[in-house]
Amino acid sequence: DTGVSQDPRHKITKRGQNVTFRCDPISEHNRLYWYRQTLGQGPEFLTYFQNEAQLEKSRLLSDRFSAERPKGSFSTLEIQRTEQGDSAMYLCASSLGQGQSGYTFGSGTRLTVV
Amino acid sequence: GQNIDQPTEMTATEGAIVQINCTYQTSGFNGLFWYQQHAGEAPTFLSYNVLDGLEEKGRFSSFLSRSKGYSYLLLKELQMKDSASYLCAVLDSNYQLIWGAGTKLIIKP
Numbered sequence: 001d002t003g004v005s006q007d008p009r010h011k012i013t014k015r016g017q018n019v020t021f022r023c024d025p026i027s028e029h030n031r032l033y034w035y036r037q038t039l040g041q042g043p044e045f046l047t048y049f050q051n052e053a054q055l056e057k058s059r060l061l062s063d064r065f066s067a068e069r070p071k072g073s074f075s076t077l078e079i080q081r082t083e084q085g086d087s088a089m090y091l092c093a094s095s096l097g098q099g100q101s102g103y104t105f106g107s108g109t110r111l112t113v114v
Numbered sequence: 115g116q117n118i119d120q121p122t123e124m125t126a127t128e129g130a131i132v133q134i135n136c137t138y139q140t141s142g143f144n145g146l147f148w149y150q151q152h153a154g155e156a157p158t159f160l161s162y163n164v165l166d167g168l169e170e171k172g173r174f175s176s177f178l179s180r181s182k183g184y185s186y187l188l189l190k191e192l193q194m195k196d197s198a199s200y201l202c203a204v205l206d207s208n209y210q211l212i213w214g215a216g217t218k219l220i221i222k223p
Contacts, residue, residue, distance in 0.1 A: 033211075040122075040215065040216070040218075041215050041216070042118075042201050042203070042213030042214050042215045042216050043157070043201075043213050044213075045210065045211075045213075048210075056208075056210070091156060091157075098144070098205075098209035099205055099209050099211065100144065100145055100162070100164070100205065100209075101162075102147060102159040102162055103147075103159075103211060104159070105156035105157050105158070106156060107155065107156050108155075108156050110154075
């Protein structure tokens with residue numbers, strides 16, 4: 001297992017377009033998290049899954065954002081009708097159990113909305 | 115509300131020692147993490163403290179006082195590659211990680 005993988009690494013899109021990001025967690029990890037991070041800030045929680053169930057969504061996650069984790073394996077995060085304020089690094093992390101062993105992060109997807 | 119405070123930026127000299135402090139107020143506590151993040155990269159795990167005291171791991175040590183809501187990360191024998199942001203994060207009562215904004219550490223020769 002090579003860790004958490006995210007695809008694509010970079011995405012430039014025009015305002016109003018839809019984008020979808022993919023995350024492949026460490027296979028034994030049952031929890032998967034999505035975060036957003038802007039320059040000079042810590043990661044902001046967006047949502048997380050335990051296996052295939054989406055257990056919590058942040059208030060930050062507007063109706064334009066949706067995440068899925070079919071079959072409890074990889075996950076996708078879709079942003080519809082992108083806005084310039086959506087420009088950020090989108091980080092995926094996974095953990096075993098309740099996270100006391102730490103979260104393992106992917107390299108992130110940097111989204112730029114022009 | 116939940117809050118984690120750490121200095122925005124610190125500067126230190128190569129070969130020296132630096133201590134990065136973190137104070138927290140969270141709903142519950144299930145451990146505190148320190149992560150290192152180089153510019154443009156993902157955070158990487160450094161340490162985890164759940165009991166009071168000092169945990170040493172090579173050049174890095176992390177200390178926790180639960181009664182004071184306080185932790186620090188101590189970096190010894192600083193190297194240029196230690197220039198990065200250091201993020202403090204607390205696992206709250208819901209086992210959610212609450213993150214500080216990070217401390218940007220600048221190492222000068």
